[in-house]
Amino acid sequence: xSKKTSTRKxxxxxxxxxxxxxxxxxxxxxxxxxxYDLLGQNVIKGASHLYAGEEAVAVGAIAALxxxxxxxxxxxxxxxxxxxxxxxxxxxxxxxxxYNRMMAELCGRATGYCGGRGGSMHIADVExxxxxxxxxxxxxxxxxxxxxxxxxxQNTGRVVLCFFGDGASQTGNFxxxxxxxxxxxxxxxxxxxxxxxxxxxxxxxxxxxxxxxxRARAYGMPGEVVDGMDVLAVREAVGRAIERARxxxxxxxxxxxxxxxxxxxxSDPRKYRTKQEEAEWKARDPIPNFAARLxxxxxxxxxxxxxxxxxxxxxxxxxxxxxxxxxxPPVEELERYVYAPFKWTExxxxxxxxxxxxCREGGPGTRKVLYREALQEAAREEMKRDPSVxxxxxxxxxxxxxxxxxxxxxDEFGGERVRDTPISEATIGGAAxxxxxxxxxxxxxxxxxxxxxxxxxxIANQGAKNRYMFGGKxxxxxxxxxEGGAGRCIAAHHSQSLEALWTHFPGIYVVMPSTPFDAKGxxxxxxxxxxxxxxxxxxxxxxxxxxxxxxxxxxxxFGVADVKREGTDVTVITYSRMVLNALDAAEKLxxxxxxxxxxxLRTLKPLDMDTVAASxxxxxxxxGVSEGYKTGSFISELAMVIxxxxxxxxxxxxxxxxxxxxxxxxxEPLEDAAIPSVERxxxxxREALR
Ligand SMILES: Cc1ncc(C[n+]2csc(CCOP(=O)(O)OP(=O)(O)O)c2C)c(N)n1
Numbered sequence: 001x002s003k004k005t006s007t008r009k010x011x012x013x014x015x016x017x018x019x020x021x022x023x024x025x026x027x028x029x030x031x032x033x034x035x036y037d038l039l040g041q042n043v044i045k046g047a048s049h050l051y052a053g054e055e056a057v058a059v060g061a062i063a064a065l066x067x068x069x070x071x072x073x074x075x076x077x078x079x080x081x082x083x084x085x086x087x088x089x090x091x092x093x094x095x096x097x098x099y100n101r102m103m104a105e106l107c108g109r110a111t112g113y114c115g116g117r118g119g120s121m122h123i124a125d126v127e128x129x130x131x132x133x134x135x136x137x138x139x140x141x142x143x144x145x146x147x148x149x150x151x152x153x154q155n156t157g158r159v160v161l162c163f164f165g166d167g168a169s170q171t172g173n174f175x176x177x178x179x180x181x182x183x184x185x186x187x188x189x190x191x192x193x194x195x196x197x198x199x200x201x202x203x204x205x206x207x208x209x210x211x212x213x214x215r216a217r218a219y220g221m222p223g224e225v226v227d228g229m230d231v232l233a234v235r236e237a238v239g240r241a242i243e244r245a246r247x248x249x250x251x252x253x254x255x256x257x258x259x260x261x262x263x264x265x266x267s268d269p270r271k272y273r274t275k276q277e278e279a280e281w282k283a284r285d286p287i288p289n290f291a292a293r294l295x296x297x298x299x300x301x302x303x304x305x306x307x308x309x310x311x312x313x314x315x316x317x318x319x320x321x322x323x324x325x326x327x328x329p330p331v332e333e334l335e336r337y338v339y340a341p342f343k344w345t346e347x348x349x350x351x352x353x354x355x356x357x358x359c360r361e362g363g364p365g366t367r368k369v370l371y372r373e374a375l376q377e378a379a380r381e382e383m384k385r386d387p388s389v390x391x392x393x394x395x396x397x398x399x400x401x402x403x404x405x406x407x408x409x410x411d412e413f414g415g416e417r418v419r420d421t422p423i424s425e426a427t428i429g430g431a432a433x434x435x436x437x438x439x440x441x442x443x444x445x446x447x448x449x450x451x452x453x454x455x456x457x458x459i460a461n462q463g464a465k466n467r468y469m470f471g472g473k474x475x476x477x478x479x480x481x482x483e484g485g486a487g488r489c490i491a492a493h494h495s496q497s498l499e500a501l502w503t504h505f506p507g508i509y510v511v512m513p514s515t516p517f518d519a520k521g522x523x524x525x526x527x528x529x530x531x532x533x534x535x536x537x538x539x540x541x542x543x544x545x546x547x548x549x550x551x552x553x554x555x556x557x558f559g560v561a562d563v564k565r566e567g568t569d570v571t572v573i574t575y576s577r578m579v580l581n582a583l584d585a586a587e588k589l590x591x592x593x594x595x596x597x598x599x600x601l602r603t604l605k606p607l608d609m610d611t612v613a614a615s616x617x618x619x620x621x622x623x624g625v626s627e628g629y630k631t632g633s634f635i636s637e638l639a640m641v642i643x644x645x646x647x648x649x650x651x652x653x654x655x656x657x658x659x660x661x662x663x664x665x666x667x668e669p670l671e672d673a674a675i676p677s678v679e680r681x682x683x684x685x686r687e688a689l690r
Contacts, residue, residue: 011232015299019308021063021231022294024086025055025287026312027099028079032262034316035078035106035120039266043324044106048120051079053261056286057193058083060234061161061254064242070129070147070438071161072140075121076193076260077133078102080163081113085128099315100322101125109326114471116329117337124470131437132470136461137198138164138171141190142430143462145177148188148251149431150438153390153416159245160188160434161238167198169212173458175219176427178253182220183422185250189241192255193228199264200272216253228256229286259284337472338506340530344557352521355554356562359517359547367550372542374516375405375481378523379443381553383413386441389527392419393428393445393481402447403483403542429455429480433463433532436478441527449484449498449536456501463532464507475530479523485577485627486675487540492663495671497576497627500634502534503604509533509558510604514579516546518602521556528555538577559606563615567597570688571615573638574625575601578676582625585681596685604634612638613646620651621688627675630658657684 011018032052038044051058058079062071067088073080085098105112106120113125124132131147134140144162151158168174169192181188192212196202203210216223222244226237234256241252259281263270270278291305359366369377383389390413391406397420400407410418421428425446432444446452452459463476486495502510509531513519519537526533564579565586572582579600586596597615601608616622622642624635639654657676664674676684 011297011299018294018299019304021059022287022290022305023308023312024059024083025231025290026309027086027315028052028055028058028082029287030312030316031078031082031099031102031319034320036262036266038107038320044120045108046119047265048106049076049265050260050262051076053281053285054193054195054228054258055079056231056290057191057228057234057256057258058163060231061163061191061238062087063231063235064239065159065161068129069159069161070131071163072131072144072147072434073133073163074140074165074168075133075135075137076165077123077163078120081123081125081130081133084130085125088128096315096318099319103319103323104326107323107326108328109323110329111322111326112471114469114473115337117471118469122469124473126470126473131434131474132466134462136457138168138173139430139457139462140164141168141171141173141177142427142458143434143437144188144190145181145186145427146431146434146436146442147438148181148186148434149184150435150440151187152184154439157246158187159242161191162188163191163193165198166192166194166196166203166212167206169215170206173426173430176422176424177430178215178219178221178251179422180424180427180431181251185248187245187248188251189238189245190251190253191238192253194255194257195260197264197272200268202272211255213253213255221251221253223253223255225255225257228258229284229289231286231290337468340467340475342558343528343530344555348555348557349560352554352556352560355549355552356517359549362547365550366547368545369516369548370542371516371519371537371544371546372404372407374520374546374548375523375537376407376409377548378520378527379406379409380412382524382527383409383417388439389441389443390417390419391443391445392421392431394421394423394447396420396445401445403537403539405481405537405542406445425451425454426458429458430462432478432480433458433466433476436463436476436532437466437474441477443479443481443527446480446482448494449482450493450496452480452482452498452534453501459532459534460505460508464505468507476532477530479526479533479535481523481535481537483537483539485538485540486664486671487577489666489668489671491666495664497659499536499604500628500632500637503634503637507532509606511535511558511602512576512604513537513602514541514576514600516544517548518556518562518600520548521554522602525555525558529558536576540577556602558603559608560602561608561611562600562602563597563611564600565596565598567595567619569595569619570621570623570685571597571599571619572623572625572681572685573599573601573612573635575604576627578625578627581676581678581681584678585685588678588682589685594685594689607638607641609641609645612642616642616646617649620649622650622654623681623684623688624654624656625676625681625684626656626658628659629661630656631661633658652688652690655684655688657681
């Protein structure tokens with residue numbers, strides 16, 4: 001069973017610090033009361049989940065941190081953001097500025113912490129070690145595990161505090177991430193803010209066991225319940241857990257029992273709580289109770305504690321004034337921060353062009369490798385070059401990955417840098433996000449693209465969006481390596497081409513190499529890129545041989561398509577394994593006197609429209625080929641872009657050859673019929689030429 005801590009210990013902190021804890025709690029309370037009013041006046045738009053009542057948890061827990069420790073936060077995150085920043089401010093001016101920037105963010109102003117892109121639910125203050133709040137309940141838990149992994153691997157001695165609610169404790173993210181943290185003994189302290197309810201559903205109707213802390217043992221860590229209305233009790237319990245984590249003794253779970261004063265959000269009528277229950281908890285208000293204890297213990301006078309309250313009242317007025325006088329972000333900057341800047345130079349582009357030509361010719365200065373070996377080489381070279389690069393995923397270690405793409409790397413780099421994970425896709429994705437935000441360059445393997453939807457929240461909602469939502473204050477340099485496609489009769493859960501799902505999200509690049517040369521150069525570029533990259537290989541290509549430069553270190557800058565075959569009558573645009581089928585179709589049609597140009601996009605995002613345009617202008621006819629389901633396929637999107645940008649040059653409607661809109665079937669003839677064959681592609685080309 002979890003341990004229960006008794007409260008009402010003697011004070012062990014100096015007066016100045018005690019008064020600061022009181023001040024921080026008042027700052028959060030008054031901030032929240034003000035936000036409530038501003039929401040009512042429609043000055044603050046959107047949803048805000050207020051932290052009033054729970055101040056002792058954030059303030060007590062964060063008071064136990066060192067200056068360079070990190071936190072991850074929740075939709076109810078104003079308290080965490082405030083306490084982390086406040087604990088680091090050394091002057092009254094800096095404290096006021098912190099308060100100002102928080103209020104400005106909630107008001108959607110350019111001066112806010114995230115430049116108005118995150119608002120209440122996604123407030124982050126990365127410079128102060130707050131890796132951000134999330135609108136996805138439980139979404140921050142795997143991210144915290146990843147940030148802690150980064151601390152462990154970099155040996156920083158820093159600890160990560162991860163806040164979340166009792167409701168979040170029922171999510172898969174909670175279980176997966178705690179399992180991983182326990183397994184790897186990560187320096188993270190999980191803080192459950194148990195305010196008795198999710199939105200309206202009480203914990204007793206959401207979980208069989210009412211103390212979340214009891215679950216800690218299952219994940220190999222100690223659990224403890226503390227009075228979340230007592231700032232010192234929280235500080236003490238979290239302090240002990242932090243000390244353990246810092247000494248390398250692994251994670252802990254601290255459950256703080258607390259209560260929120262307001263409803264879940266402003267529109268909540270709170271029907272699920274009785275007035276009596278509210279009154280009982282309010283009688284335990286952490287702020288006046290702490291103030292009274294300070295006076296009782298002779299640490300401060302009544303006048304001194306009153307002065308704190310007045311000071312804060314003034315500060316909140318100033319913060320509100322600052323926010324409301326601040327400009328809103330310029331709409332011209334709507335797209336700013338979606339992607340971290342490109343780092344490729346003219347020299348990189350020129351060099352890639354030169355090596356591509358060299359490898360097309362083959363011969364001296366080149367050698368032959370399999371697609372799988374090209375991927376191994378890329379990872380090996382990057383891991384040697386940069387100690388922050390590491391691999392994690394299911395069976396990537398000794399086994400070498402389901403398709404052998406990491407073979408040999410475990411022997412060379414060991415289990416620290418080539419990490420087998422539990423079967424926990426969401427946490428593989430989320431840990432990659434957290435590790436990337438905390439200074440590492442993870443390559444996370446998801447065994448099949450069919451499994452990436454299990455990690456979609458972590459990759460798409462956290463990884464792809466964090467840079468933008470947090471006002472460009474962070475980068476998320478992670479690669480998700482996965483593979484897809486049909487061809488092995490393994491049916492609909494292991495054969496799909498789901499790239500269209502991933503191209504849909506802003507903030508993540510999508511790369512799909514078709515040759516060993518492309519696989520190697522693109523993977524190296526993906527690892528060096530500062531953006532999240534979905535790197536999708538094809539299971540039928542791993543054993544295909546191709547030419548790479550001899551021992552030459554090269555990258556393929558993103559957004560450069562490759563004309564794999566030149567032609568003049570029609571342009572076929574495709575990627576991944578379909579490049580091979582398209583080339584076969586082109587060869588066949590050449591016998592009929594039809595000259596087909598085949599463009600391999602290589603990167604779907606960013607998209608090389610220059611190469612596409614040059615070809616379309618030349619041929620006037622386009623066929624898009626994709627192994628993805630026809631409805632909503634990436635090629636369908638591309639057809640629309642061509643129509644928007646190049647309509648005047650088209651001599652015929654754009655044709656598309658895609659997978660059938662059926663779950664990929666197992667039986668071989670059915671599987672063959674489901675995806676574009678050489679014959680179907682050739683038929684599509686003839687169609688476009690009519
Ligand atoms: C994945 C997900 N499911 C549902 C919601 C809607 N929602 C927002 S907050 C919330 C309750 C969360 O409860 P808890 O984790 O205890 O945090 P609290 O709000 O009590 O601080 C719900 C259901 C959401 N934002 N994300």
